[in-house]
Amino acid sequence: MANAHLVEYSCRMNRVLDHIDRHLDAPLDLATLADVAHFSPFHFHRIFQAWLGETLGDYLRRRRLEVAAATLAIHPDEPVLNIALAVGFGSGEAFARAFKTRFGVTPSEWRRQTPARWQSQLDAIRERQAQNRNPDQAQRNVDQAGAGMAGHDEGSLPDTEITMNVTIQTLPPARIAYLRHIGPYGPALGQFWRGHFAPWARTHGLSGQTSYGIAYDDPSVTPADKCRYDAAVEVPADFVATGEAGIAELPGGRYAVARFKGDVRTIGDAWMTLTRDWLPSSGYQFDNKPCFERYDSAPDEDTSREDFSCDRCIPVRPL
Known part of the structure; x- marks a missing residue:
């Protein structure tokens, strides 16, 4: 009880x-x-x-x-x-x-300092990549500062270059059921998906449905223990949420969509590169809707961290 x-x-x-x-x-x-x-x-x-x-x-x-x-x-x-x-x-x-x-x-x-602040974050990403390619450098542990939208596992980062192929797409709205995590991003989110959301989705027959990871807070601004994240899955109109699950609508509209495939431990840097590097030179700006990751099906306990894939979706409108 x-x-x-x-x-x-x-x-x-x-x-x-x-x-x-x-x-x-x-x-x-x-x-x-x-x-x-x-x-x-x-x-x-x-x-x-x-x-x-x-x-x-x-x-x-x-x-x-x-x-x-x-x-x-x-x-x-x-x-x-x-x-x-x-x-x-x-x-x-x-x-x-x-x-x-x-x-x-x-x-x-704060506004005037934004370009320099973002450039500093990008420089840190490139420095980490250079260190990962140099065997004489100590390997970096994943931490809150490197966390992005998805969960990272513990351990050193692989030698991975971040590449981008971004398309502008009009996405339909999606009715979702979600479970919420409040706390640091990074490894805790991977544990939340595997230990909490995946069993819940399987129990409700939703493992094969399109799923989403939605991070609402910027960990460079919001205290780590206050950051909010929803693990979500598309559900039909007649699905009734029970227990701690909530129901919401993920807004449709115009999004910049970039495919990610590789080691999940690098996705935080991939997000940072997309939002801090690609977006300012794209002719678009953020729209007032949440960013999210979209998965072909709900990640489960056996999802390999080295063979992780998703679409990173940023709501955009013309400058």
Whole structure:
């Protein structure tokens, strides 16, 4: 019974997190969010803090500022005030003060520093690749900084060059069932797929269906223990989610799609190269939808980490 209660709490709180992300520009008061979770307002605040490790107010402030930081970086022509209002700040001055407290620089400085910040990340990728090709260099352990959208296994990185063949595609929306992981990306995500999601998908007869990995947070901005990731699978219209599984729609539209095939431990760098190298010179910019990995079928416990394949999908619109 205790496990059943825990599953129910997780399901309700995930609904709250999803609601918050969809309504960052609105006044998200305690009573409204308690109603989304089907908890009494009297108890909801304590439940939220116990489950997520931060108060509701701290979470709302952090999410608003993290979304703003990402928007400042990927939409360089969007006025700062528009971004502030879109994430729920009442004025540019209040936003600037909160942003500098969180990131140590003003919103404009953060935006100006973006090219240098991205270039530094790309240089780190190339340095790691050079070290992996040099037997005299110590091999690198996978860590949070190198984690991308998919799970990495422990161990040294293989000698792999990252290549890209990107196409622009219009993808249909997909109805998905998902299980959520909150915590560091990297090896933990591979363990989540193998030990948690794959058995769940098999039990529900979904192992052969198209699946998705959706990372909602940038680990260079969001604390590692707060990063959110959904392992998801396409489901028919009559599929009913039970237990901790949630139902959502993955938005359709225009995406830049790049195939990845190789060792899963290199996919974080492949994502970074795609978003920090290819995208700025492509004539496209990020659209306001999540990036995701698309798999031909749900990865299972026996999926080889050296023979991993997926499509990396970035929502885009013209500059």
